[in-house]
Amino acid sequence: MRIRGTAGKASRASKAALVLTLLATSACGSGASDPASSDESLVVYSGRNEKLIKPLLDMFTAASGVQVSVKYGGSAELAAQLLEEGDKTPAAVFLSQDAGALGALQDASLLDALPQTELDKVDADFRSATGSWVGVSGRARVLVYNSKQVQEAALPKSVFDLTGPAYKGKVGYAPTNASFQSFVTGMRVTEGEAKTKQFLTALKANEPKTYDGNALVVDAVDKGEVSFGLVNHYYVYEKAEEAGGIDKLSVKNHFFPNGDPGALVNVSGVGVLKGKGDERSAKLVSYLLSTAAQTYFAEKTHEYPLIAGVAAEAGLPPLASIENPAIDLSQLDSLGATLKLLDEVGLT
Numbered sequence: 001m002r003i004r005g006t007a008g009k010a011s012r013a014s015k016a017a018l019v020l021t022l023l024a025t026s027a028c029g030s031g032a033s034d035p036a037s038s039d040e041s042l043v044v045y046s047g048r049n050e051k052l053i054k055p056l057l058d059m060f061t062a063a064s065g066v067q068v069s070v071k072y073g074g075s076a077e078l079a080a081q082l083l084e085e086g087d088k089t090p091a092a093v094f095l096s097q098d099a100g101a102l103g104a105l106q107d108a109s110l111l112d113a114l115p116q117t118e119l120d121k122v123d124a125d126f127r128s129a130t131g132s133w134v135g136v137s138g139r140a141r142v143l144v145y146n147s148k149q150v151q152e153a154a155l156p157k158s159v160f161d162l163t164g165p166a167y168k169g170k171v172g173y174a175p176t177n178a179s180f181q182s183f184v185t186g187m188r189v190t191e192g193e194a195k196t197k198q199f200l201t202a203l204k205a206n207e208p209k210t211y212d213g214n215a216l217v218v219d220a221v222d223k224g225e226v227s228f229g230l231v232n233h234y235y236v237y238e239k240a241e242e243a244g245g246i247d248k249l250s251v252k253n254h255f256f257p258n259g260d261p262g263a264l265v266n267v268s269g270v271g272v273l274k275g276k277g278d279e280r281s282a283k284l285v286s287y288l289l290s291t292a293a294q295t296y297f298a299e300k301t302h303e304y305p306l307i308a309g310v311a312a313e314a315g316l317p318p319l320a321s322i323e324n325p326a327i328d329l330s331q332l333d334s335l336g337a338t339l340k341l342l343d344e345v346g347l348t
Contacts, residue, residue, distance in 0.1 A: 047075025075101040092276035100332030135267030138304030159262025163202035222251035234302035
């Protein structure tokens, strides 16, 4: 049950403090830029990369006639700014790379309820239980492996297996990457603090190799520098574009079965700021869940489309076949506690 009134205001303040603490350790220097000032434009705060999302927003403007002014930055940074700005924000729509940032705004009661017709386009696992936000693309956690070094039959059944002696020095990961941190947050939510700390401590003792980003992890696995890597599924497809086809690569995706925390499917999503639910913002939400936009996510960013009737990248298992851990994605908002835990065990 959500507590209203004075307690609710205190909760909002503490949530803002939490996200701002997160920014000090994780999201500094993201280079957010201010949107162009225009009464005619729909102001969007986007935690998604400008290179990836601007072409889609341009498609939206061409299709709808709605002009868009965008402030780009890290999702956590922009969520913190929205918490600070409150009802004074110029933003009408928040487009987040991660469900956790949307969960923080939902907890602070800063998002309008979205139309049920839009929510119903997406499976309940990938949208807010309260209707405050909806996922627009899916991003599955995987274990990538070098197929020349590892036989498919010998792949681990759980992410927890990576702490065993057979994996010592053979696993790569990107500790500062938001998707790794969300994966750990998901493990905290589903498995508990104690088990997550035990896993992270054992993983560190197994001497994993650190990289500055998921793309570098995939490069390292493809070259055989390490046999395994913890990343999101689409990085293999990005590398395949560079290599001239997925058949040119040694690196492959492995999806953990049985609702393992290593198979977390997070989403990028969209929410409309409180009191900003006009015709223009409604059109943008609807467009992001249209066949055109979902096809863009499938073909250009190699993510999972979330509406029926749009096919995922060839070779990817159907989204419905991934045994995603049971989790309310809004709970990924506890990222500050994850950063504290990672710092405690020395995996930063």
